[in-house]
Amino acid sequence: MIYQSPTIQVELTADKIARLCFNAPGSVNKFDRETLASLNAALDVLKDSDAKAAVLTSGKDTFIVGADITEFLALFAEEDAKLMEWIAQANVVFNKLEDLPFPTVSAIKGFALGGGCEAILATDFRVADTSAKIGLPETKLGLIPGFGGTVRLPRLIGADNALEWITTGKDQRPEDALKVGAIDAVVAPENLEAAAIQMLNDALAGKLDWQARRARKQAPLTLPKLEAMMSFTTAKGMVYAVAGKHYPAPMAAVSVVEQAAGMSRAEALVVEHNAFIKLAKTDVATALIGIFLNDQLVKGKAKKASKLAKDIKHAAVLGAGIMGGGIAYQSASKGTPIVMKDINQAALDLGVNEAAKLLSAQVARGRSTPDKMAKVLNNITPALDYAPLKDVNVVVEAVVENPKVKAMVLADVENVVADDAIIASNTSTISIDLLAKSLKNPARFCGMHFFNPVHKMPLVEVIRGKDTSEETVASVVAYASKMGKTPIVVNDCPGFFVNRVLFPYFAGFNGLLADGGDFAAIDKVMEKQFGWPMGPAYLLDVVGLDTGHHAQAVMADGFPDRMGKSDKDAIDVMYEAGRLGQKNGKGFYQYSIDKRGKPKKDVDPASYTMLAEAFGAQKAFEADEIIARTMIPMIIETVRCLEEGIVASPAEADMGLVYGLGFPPFRGGVFRYLDTMGVANFVALADKYAHLGGLYQVTDAMRELASNNGSYYPKA
Numbered sequence: 001m002i003y004q005s006p007t008i009q010v011e012l013t014a015d016k017i018a019r020l021c022f023n024a025p026g027s028v029n030k031f032d033r034e035t036l037a038s039l040n041a042a043l044d045v046l047k048d049s050d051a052k053a054a055v056l057t058s059g060k061d062t063f064i065v066g067a068d069i070t071e072f073l074a075l076f077a078e079e080d081a082k083l084m085e086w087i088a089q090a091n092v093v094f095n096k097l098e099d100l101p102f103p104t105v106s107a108i109k110g111f112a113l114g115g116g117c118e119a120i121l122a123t124d125f126r127v128a129d130t131s132a133k134i135g136l137p138e139t140k141l142g143l144i145p146g147f148g149g150t151v152r153l154p155r156l157i158g159a160d161n162a163l164e165w166i167t168t169g170k171d172q173r174p175e176d177a178l179k180v181g182a183i184d185a186v187v188a189p190e191n192l193e194a195a196a197i198q199m200l201n202d203a204l205a206g207k208l209d210w211q212a213r214r215a216r217k218q219a220p221l222t223l224p225k226l227e228a229m230m231s232f233t234t235a236k237g238m239v240y241a242v243a244g245k246h247y248p249a250p251m252a253a254v255s256v257v258e259q260a261a262g263m264s265r266a267e268a269l270v271v272e273h274n275a276f277i278k279l280a281k282t283d284v285a286t287a288l289i290g291i292f293l294n295d296q297l298v299k300g301k302a303k304k305a306s307k308l309a310k311d312i313k314h315a316a317v318l319g320a321g322i323m324g325g326g327i328a329y330q331s332a333s334k335g336t337p338i339v340m341k342d343i344n345q346a347a348l349d350l351g352v353n354e355a356a357k358l359l360s361a362q363v364a365r366g367r368s369t370p371d372k373m374a375k376v377l378n379n380i381t382p383a384l385d386y387a388p389l390k391d392v393n394v395v396v397e398a399v400v401e402n403p404k405v406k407a408m409v410l411a412d413v414e415n416v417v418a419d420d421a422i423i424a425s426n427t428s429t430i431s432i433d434l435l436a437k438s439l440k441n442p443a444r445f446c447g448m449h450f451f452n453p454v455h456k457m458p459l460v461e462v463i464r465g466k467d468t469s470e471e472t473v474a475s476v477v478a479y480a481s482k483m484g485k486t487p488i489v490v491n492d493c494p495g496f497f498v499n500r501v502l503f504p505y506f507a508g509f510n511g512l513l514a515d516g517g518d519f520a521a522i523d524k525v526m527e528k529q530f531g532w533p534m535g536p537a538y539l540l541d542v543v544g545l546d547t548g549h550h551a552q553a554v555m556a557d558g559f560p561d562r563m564g565k566s567d568k569d570a571i572d573v574m575y576e577a578g579r580l581g582q583k584n585g586k587g588f589y590q591y592s593i594d595k596r597g598k599p600k601k602d603v604d605p606a607s608y609t610m611l612a613e614a615f616g617a618q619k620a621f622e623a624d625e626i627i628a629r630t631m632i633p634m635i636i637e638t639v640r641c642l643e644e645g646i647v648a649s650p651a652e653a654d655m656g657l658v659y660g661l662g663f664p665p666f667r668g669g670v671f672r673y674l675d676t677m678g679v680a681n682f683v684a685l686a687d688k689y690a691h692l693g694g695l696y697q698v699t700d701a702m703r704e705l706a707s708n709n710g711s712y713y714p715k716a
């Protein structure tokens with residue numbers, strides 16, 4: 001051993017080949033400050049050793065997952081000079097690696113992402129095994145690569161390919177990385193190090209020109225002027241169309257590569273550093289990094305829960321409708337066989353057909369095989385009676401949203417399943433404590449609230465009733481995770497968490513319409529400016545105005561002071577006119593089917609006439625007022641949920657909003673949004689609208705936090 005630290009060990013073989021192994025304590029390697037410092041020291045030792053060549057490898061299942069994102073928020077809060085010092089020092093280390101006086105190769109398995117990818121770019125050669133996933137995901141965090149990724153990658157694989165990698169941030173499969181020349185070989189895992197060392201021996205024997213390789217990475221990009229102009233202009237157009245105005249990092253990446261194209265390595269790195277620092281200070285980067293960290297926290301909680309969880313080997317779902325069919329598909333495709341029970345053969349056929357359709361689409365896109373598809377379908381057992389449920393570990397009830405039907409079904413189920421089987425309900429509005437009354441053993445019962453469409457929406461709300469046992473909660477959390485979903489645990493209340501905060505937002509929207517607002521104009525502001533995937537009118541049409549109408553009544557019942565209403569609102573107008581939304585082709589908008597068979601939305605003069613009859617002449621509202629009047633009620637209700645312990649932390653609330661409702665990720669969620677604008681500024685804004693009613697009244701605790709200049713997330 002010629003060098004050893006807690007994160008890196010270097011040994012020299014008899015042939016004088018140095019083996020630099022990243023092997024940090026814990027499950028993965030990452031570039032935290034300690035590892036960077038250690039790499040620096042290891043390279044100093046190597047440089048002065050009698051090594052003839054070096055291979056970089058990992059003692060873990062993966063190579064290096066990237067920089068340590070948990071260090072980012074505190075680091076980025078430092079002043080520019082400090083941040084520049086950190087990034088410049090990191091680049092001294094990566095340059096040192098690239099400039100070693102002998103050939104180098106990376107032996108890559110599993111993830112080599114972000115800083116991990118930038119490390120392999122600094123070696124002369126790269127060999128990956130079939131498990132490798134390589135990429136530069138920094139733009140997904142609102143950043144660009146900062147350890148030379150924007151400099152080395154374009155010089156290695158060409159500007160077009162590099163921009164695609166960097167602006168999409170996607171992991172690349174080894175065969176795709178090989179195709180563009182990002183790596184030099186793909187081998188079976190058992191041959192990885194031998195193949196890497198063979199490459200070094202070939203370089204030492206003069207069969208591979210490692211110096212020429214190195215020189216190319218350090219020289220300016222050779223692109224004819226016209227071609228360069230075309231290439232960067234096209235990239236900018238495409239990137240803007242995909243990323244949009246709210247996500248500046250991908251565009252910044254294109255500009256950096258363009259600006260640095262004719263520069264030496266040293267000059268190009270300075271361009272990269274400056275752009276990195278600018279992005280690191282944006283609210284967007286803070287929000288996206290915050291989401292990453294919150295996601296880790298939620299996943300950590302789920303992992304902890306799995307220790308207390310029952311092993312779910314076999315599941316059942318009651319109801320083969322929109323939700324039941326989706327739940328069956330999701331469970332089966334993630335490896336938990338499921339019985340799908342309905343009272344109606346036609347519904348069962350439809351459920352199985354829907355699953356088959358989703359699977360065929362995956363096969364067509366090359367994401368699955370007919371073999372796998374058959375296996376998943378075999379994992380779904382349609383049933384018209386309860387007999388096949390007697391051995392399942394969990395039952396998810398997803399029958400019609402009717403308390404009486406649900407009570408009956410739950411009681412029946414409890415009589416059929418094993419004593420220790422868990423029973424969950426996918427109800428969207430009915431109190432879990434109320435439903436629990438129909439069970440003999442309410443400890444084994446909780447809510448498991450999926451979102452529509454189940455296969456796409458990442459969130460599952462797990463609702464703890466007052467009698468639910470921790471083992472039940474943990475088991476349902478573990479089952480949701482196994483289904484590939486992100487579970488957050490909330491306490492029981494009308495609307496649970498997500499719908500409880502959504503309906504105040506709809507109330508704000510209704511208020512605007514009652515004052516003459518134009519729903520299409522409101523949708524435009526909320527989509528284009530605030531960043532929601534759909535504005536409130538469109539969302540109501542997609543959810544269904546019957547569902548919206550019903551849920552609104554449940555919320556009014558639960559929170560009469562704030563959500564009770566005496567006047568007819570726009571939801572009532574649409575519902576009473578039989579305009580149920582997308583499902584019957586008419587809601588706020590009207591719908592037809594386009595050439596590709598997708599629903600197409602158009603403005604319908606009839607709905608304007610109806611709204612004008614109910615609320616009088618139209619009035620134009622400024623974008624700021626539209627945002628304030630819809631968002632203030634949602635924000636205050638979210639805060640109330642935290643204060644009442646419905647949701648456990650700002651992090652989980654924000655993940656619920658982002659994953660369950662599509663809250664704009666670049667804003668990070670309600671609590672991040674509040675911290676970014678300043679709680680005091682929000683309170684002042686809400687006070688301006690306080691005359692609009694209870695939903696606009698901030699809580700005492702918010703006011704106190706504002707006066708103490710406090711925040712919901714710890715200040716970095």
Ligand SMILES: NC(=O)c1ccc[n+]([C@@H]2O[C@H](COP(=O)([O-])OP(=O)(O)OC[C@H]3O[C@@H](n4cnc5c(N)ncnc54)[C@H](O)[C@@H]3O)[C@@H](O)[C@H]2O)c1
Nearest residue numbers: 319320321322323342343344347398399400401427428452
């Ligand atoms: N659709 C959504 O967007 C959505 C979202 C989240 C939660 N939910 C909730 O999920 C549940 C189901 O909603 P859906 O939209 O799938 O409804 P749906 O009407 O599409 O399906 C309900 C199914 O239940 C079946 N059913 C009725 N009584 C039954 C019984 N006794 N035993 C077995 N099956 C029975 C019906 O035949 C039908 O196939 C509801 O509680 C709803 O509130 C719906």
